[in-house]
Amino acid sequence: MQDVSVVDEFVRVSSRLTGFDPGELQATGMAEGYHDLVVAEVAERRYRRLVVTVLEADGDPPAVDDPHLLDLARAVTHLWYVGVWPGLPQSAEAYVASPRSYAQGLVWKTFHGAPPGTVAPGFGSWARPPRRAMPT
Amino acid sequence: MKGPQRYDVVVVGAGFAGSLVAKALGERGWRVLVLEAGAGTRDAWQDHQDAVRAFHTAVVKTPTAPYRTTAAAPSPDVLDLTGGRDGFQAHGYLLQRGALPYASPYLRVNGGSGNAWTGLALRMHPEDFRAGEFGHGRNWPIGYADLEPYYRLAEGEIGVAADVEEQRRAVGLPFPEDYVFPMHGLPRSYLDAVLAEAVDGNHARDPYQGQPTELSVVGTPQARNGPPNPAYDHGRGYRPDGHRCAGYASCVPICPEQAKYTPMKTQARWPATVTLRTRAVVNRLRATSTGRISEICYQLYRDDTGGEHTSHTVEADMVVLAAHAIENAKLLLVSGLATRSDQVGRNLMDHPALLTWGLTREPIGPYRGPGSTSGIEGFRFGPARRRRAPFRVEIGNWGWNWALGPPDRDVADLLRQNVFGKRLRQVLADRIGRRFMLQFEIEQEADPANRVTLAPDHRDRLGNPRPALHYRLSDHVKRGMVAAKQVSDQLFALLDAEDHTEYRPVASMPGYLEFEGQSFCYWGAGHGGGTHIMGGSPHDSVVNQWQQCWDHPNLYAVGCGSMPSLGTSNPSLTMAALALRSAEHLDRELLATRTCVTVAKEALR
Ligand SMILES: Cc1cc2nc3c(=O)[nH]c(=O)nc-3n(C[C@H](O)[C@H](O)[C@H](O)COP(=O)(O)OP(=O)(O)OC[C@H]3O[C@@H](n4cnc5c(N)ncnc54)[C@H](O)[C@@H]3O)c2cc1C
Ligand code: SF4
Numbered sequence: 029m030q031d032v033s034v035v036d037e038f039v040r041v042s043s044r045l046t047g048f049d050p051g052e053l054q055a056t057g058m059a060e061g062y063h064d065l066v067v068a069e070v071a072e073r074r075y076r077r078l079v080v081t082v083l084e085a086d087g088d089p090p091a092v093d094d095p096h097l098l099d100l101a102r103a104v105t106h107l108w109y110v111g112v113w114p115g116l117p118q119s120a121e122a123y124v125a126s127p128r129s130y131a132q133g134l135v136w137k138t139f140h141g142a143p144p145g146t147v148a149p150g151f152g153s154w155a156r157p158p159r160r161a162m163p164t
Numbered sequence: 165m166k167g168p169q170r171y172d173v174v175v176v177g178a179g180f181a182g183s184l185v186a187k188a189l190g191e192r193g194w195r196v197l198v199l200e201a202g203a204g205t206r207d208a209w210q211d212h213q214d215a216v217r218a219f220h221t222a223v224v225k226t227p228t229a230p231y232r233t234t235a236a237a238p239s240p241d242v243l244d245l246t247g248g249r250d251g252f253q254a255h256g257y258l259l260q261r262g263a264l265p266y267a268s269p270y271l272r273v274n275g276g277s278g279n280a281w282t283g284l285a286l287r288m289h290p291e292d293f294r295a296g297e298f299g300h301g302r303n304w305p306i307g308y309a310d311l312e313p314y315y316r317l318a319e320g321e322i323g324v325a326a327d328v329e330e331q332r333r334a335v336g337l338p339f340p341e342d343y344v345f346p347m348h349g350l351p352r353s354y355l356d357a358v359l360a361e362a363v364d365g366n367h368a369r370d371p372y373q374g375q376p377t378e379l380s381v382v383g384t385p386q387a388r389n390g391p392p393n394p395a396y397d398h399g400r401g402y403r404p405d406g407h408r409c410a411g412y413a414s415c416v417p418i419c420p421e422q423a424k425y426t427p428m429k430t431q432a433r434w435p436a437t438v439t440l441r442t443r444a445v446v447n448r449l450r451a452t453s454t455g456r457i458s459e460i461c462y463q464l465y466r467d468d469t470g471g472e473h474t475s476h477t478v479e480a481d482m483v484v485l486a487a488h489a490i491e492n493a494k495l496l497l498v499s500g501l502a503t504r505s506d507q508v509g510r511n512l513m514d515h516p517a518l519l520t521w522g523l524t525r526e527p528i529g530p531y532r533g534p535g536s537t538s539g540i541e542g543f544r545f546g547p548a549r550r551r552r553a554p555f556r557v558e559i560g561n562w563g564w565n566w567a568l569g570p571p572d573r574d575v576a577d578l579l580r581q582n583v584f585g586k587r588l589r590q591v592l593a594d595r596i597g598r599r600f601m602l603q604f605e606i607e608q609e610a611d612p613a614n615r616v617t618l619a620p621d622h623r624d625r626l627g628n629p630r631p632a633l634h635y636r637l638s639d640h641v642k643r644g645m646v647a648a649k650q651v652s653d654q655l656f657a658l659l660d661a662e663d664h665t666e667y668r669p670v671a672s673m674p675g676y677l678e679f680e681g682q683s684f685c686y687w688g689a690g691h692g693g694g695t696h697i698m699g700g701s702p703h704d705s706v707v708n709q710w711q712q713c714w715d716h717p718n719l720y721a722v723g724c725g726s727m728p729s730l731g732t733s734n735p736s737l738t739m740a741a742l743a744l745r746s747a748e749h750l751d752r753e754l755l756a757t758r759t760c761v762t763v764a765k766e767a768l769r
Pocket of ligand 2 (some may be wrong): 388408409410411412413414415416418419421422423424533534
């Protein structure tokens, strides 16, 4: 088992970056896997700096000015939103973290949709009006 | 030495057309060997699971992404083309030598392109068979009435869901009085309903039409499972093959539910008389001096990434080419066959699709259900066809996916602009939740200059020449684009939608073009045809009305390649009807050769 607090911290950072509540992020079931992926992909010092910067910054979204950190902030947010770890640095190859990460992409949840080929809402479901967009 | 194996029939290609022909002939007791270039096993369930997983984990989800393609049997992909200020560039399997790119993929894997198709199963309009009478393209040697019984057969084999009354009334298709489709029409999407509310009963003007066209949103026949119609087959009903469509919204490139028809369903119904050999690339046919095909040569390979192979031959009384329009032409050209008319490889056609995209006022819930459930049919027929190409309006349920890709790009763009947090979430919710697209599939007429040739200096991993394409669009087609765009503008206005359509000479728009001072872009619909065109005379066509090569009585070339015109409907149902009609002819011919042999033997006694 992971140290739960490390994953919780990652979720709090991710929540600030993505605009999704920690609870919503936990509900995807991806938090631990994404945490592990990120710490495996980037140097620990860089990751720690992102954590400190994001958690200490006020406001939404949190201000991240250092371009180096900004790239990492983008990568983490991108991972949550579409399930793809983008190349970091940009020359590296992007990859889909796992089939579940595609299915749990937040971008689809913004409009109460689901990524193609992952959810079967049932015959004729497409005829109904969509659920209203997110509460603000 | 053991002589080559012998079959009654060899079918080249286990795709859409080949799977149907093999089943029809196998059921009549003929021994059929199907040679399939692509990989794939008959453990269809495992292959399917692997494909769904490959789709989920592909960074770019192209139509070919889920499938196990091999280096030995390469397939063209949509990513092979890029656009730009200096015109387009081609990087893939197809060599492009024309003014414009042939922009459609096809799939060389067991089951063929029909694994990845959308599953829209429309009939052609009776007028479409007489395209030549309107001064553009060619007439068919047969008409709608000749094909009608085979349309019904194909609709049963494939499993089509549609409303016969609506097809009669709104499209003007003749059906036998008591006919109903195997399954009831599928519910239309919420977007269809919103659009219908805004446009039904209104009119749109098209600069080439004397009268404005009345607008009406009409359900599209679908090759995916819905509720069976108990009245089907004179009250005998219909048993759908597989589950009901559950709204996975990924029919292209793969239906996880297996609710959409694919040729794998037909293969599962093959009788024991049909043998499938995969990873078998047919590379040449040999003919005797009288024109009979005496030998089919093929290459067997093992490895997915290499070109190592062994060479084999097989003999058959009848040979059926069903390798896709472009590959059929390639095989005829490589083998130097059917040369009399000089039409092999010519008349390459597709449906250039003009896409327009925008935002509705209120969220409509994109990315739900089948890719398209309805269309607007009024621009498909009538005298305006003389002045501009006709087109069909397909209503797209999957956001802006076809033109601009999935919302991944929006996320990346916003992040690049430092949009994070709640604002990122809100902007995306608002943008994507209101997205819709209109897809204008324009008829392209048969033009002998649009052609497939061989590129002997460019060979694939097995040493076979790659196809080189010469492709362009006529002004007639471009006038169709002008009209389509104007109709689109009026539909957007009626819907009070925000138009975001923009055609630019950028990498993602290889089909960019300018015409009469206006910018356009077309996308390939995957409907390649015409390359072994059917006609009434051996002097100007490759195959006769049975898809039998004029020059080689025991060689048939089946598929969209035989179609003299594509009309404005997606072509595969028509292709399937033709294939089933040809199978009957093949059966008669096989019986005739057997009878001749028996009679000759009797006479000798
Ligand atoms: C993305 C997409 C969406 C589409 N949507 C629709 C739609 O909604 N409605 C519609 O009507 N049509 C649609 N189409 C078109 C449809 O898929 C084709 O019309 C149809 O599959 C053509 O059938 P075919 O049998 O001629 O070729 P294919 O289905 O491509 O089959 C050819 C087979 O031959 C094999 N083969 C090729 N070369 C050789 C060789 N040398 N030796 C042995 N085997 C060989 C291939 O591996 C393949 O299995 C779509 C196409 C695409 C790409
Ligand atoms: S909507 Fe979903 S279930 Fe229906 S055919 Fe398409 S992919 Fe299959």
